[in-house]
Amino acid sequence: MKRNYTFIPLILLLILAVVACSNHSSKSSNDSEETSTKSTVNVPQFNADSAYQYVQAQADFGPRVPNTSAHKACGAYLANQLEQFGAKVYNQNVDLVAYDNSILKARNIIGAYNPESKKRVLLCAHWDSRPYADEDRDEKKHQTPILGINDGASGVGVLLEVARQLQQQAPTIGIDIIFFDAEDYGTPYFHKGTHKADTWCLGSQYWGRVPHVEGYNARFGILLDMVGGKNATFYQEAFSKRTASKHVKKIWDTAHRLGFGTFFPKGQGTEVTDDHVYVYGLRQIPCVDIIHLDPNTDTGFGEFWHTVDDDMDVIDKGTLHAVGQTVLEVIYNEK
Numbered sequence: 001m002k003r004n005y006t007f008i009p010l011i012l013l014l015i016l017a018v019v020a021c022s023n024h025s026s027k028s029s030n031d032s033e034e035t036s037t038k039s040t041v042n043v044p045q046f047n048a049d050s051a052y053q054y055v056q057a058q059a060d061f062g063p064r065v066p067n068t069s070a071h072k073a074c075g076a077y078l079a080n081q082l083e084q085f086g087a088k089v090y091n092q093n094v095d096l097v098a099y100d101n102s103i104l105k106a107r108n109i110i111g112a113y114n115p116e117s118k119k120r121v122l123l124c125a126h127w128d129s130r131p132y133a134d135e136d137r138d139e140k141k142h143q144t145p146i147l148g149i150n151d152g153a154s155g156v157g158v159l160l161e162v163a164r165q166l167q168q169q170a171p172t173i174g175i176d177i178i179f180f181d182a183e184d185y186g187t188p189y190f191h192k193g194t195h196k197a198d199t200w201c202l203g204s205q206y207w208g209r210v211p212h213v214e215g216y217n218a219r220f221g222i223l224l225d226m227v228g229g230k231n232a233t234f235y236q237e238a239f240s241k242r243t244a245s246k247h248v249k250k251i252w253d254t255a256h257r258l259g260f261g262t263f264f265p266k267g268q269g270t271e272v273t274d275d276h277v278y279v280y281g282l283r284q285i286p287c288v289d290i291i292h293l294d295p296n297t298d299t300g301f302g303e304f305w306h307t308v309d310d311d312m313d314v315i316d317k318g319t320l321h322a323v324g325q326t327v328l329e330v331i332y333n334e335k
Contacts, residue, residue: 043332044165046324048317055157063145065131066104075107086167087111090212099187099199106181110212117174122221125155126183134188135306154228158324180204204275208282220247221287223276227323230316235269237289244286260322269293
């Protein structure tokens with residue numbers, strides 16, 4: 001995952017300024033709308049045991065670092081799962097330039113449900129894992145690839161279970177599930193060369209510029225990042241709150257109605273550079289980042305973030321269930 005930021009790169013600020021100006025009138029009216037969170041349809045029950053197994057399946061491949069055999073094998077697995085669950089699958093195989101100018105053989109994997117519908121919601125997570133345990137307490141491990149089970153695999157596991165439910169009970173709108181690649185290949189502190197801007201979230205940056213469908217748009221998006229940890233708290237991430245406020249309200253109100261208020265406190269979190277920033281900045285789609293934020297740690301992301309300890313031991317089925325059921329409730333109540 002990426003670090004906490006209190007700023008956004010200048011080029012993205014310029015993009016956001018243009019978007020804000022062009023959408024000012026529509027956003028003002030939209031944000032004033034009342035958002036109902038009362039369920040009006042029969043919503044499927046999220047199966048946390050199933051989601052847990054999808055997380056475990058990713059762990060079994062090992063670190064999913066671009067340019068490795070584990071990464072290639074896991075990508076094939078994810079695309080195959082979406083296809084088995086009835087999605088129309090798109091693969092974006094692309095060479096991306098990393099912070100050190102190395103070439104990453106990346107793959108964004110997209111599963112579309114009801115692809116003909118113009119009414120769409122985007123669900124996304126990143127599926128790669130970080131090549132460096134650069135936050136580990138043991139400095140000798142800082143160049144060791146991590147499993148990235150909470151940071152990456154948990155969001156993908158939740159969305160695979162959502163995909164399974166979508167096959168069994170189709171919603172009234174179109175749903176796109178995107179697994180972004182090369183999210184976690186950002187510049188490590190020990191890099192001796194030039195520090196470039198925008199080295200995180202390379203897959204979503206590419207998709208933002210070259211979407212899988214020309215002119216792609218969606219009402220809003222939900223990004224899942226680090227959504228499986230024990231005792232997780234999903235504060236309202238500041239960029240999401242600023243650019244997708246009515247959707248933040250809808251999601252958190254839904255979580256509270258379902259009894260998941262402990263997981264979804266309504267306090268504001270910090271601003272994070274994550275895939276949702278580029279989904280909004282490059283495609284003008286408001287996107288909410290559901291991400292674990294821990295105010296009691298130095299990093300803000302938990303003690304195991306970007307360490308070799310981000311393994312299956314940190315995953316809690318209760319957290320997976322709270323997130324997954326909330327997402328299902330939101331998308332099945334879209335009309």
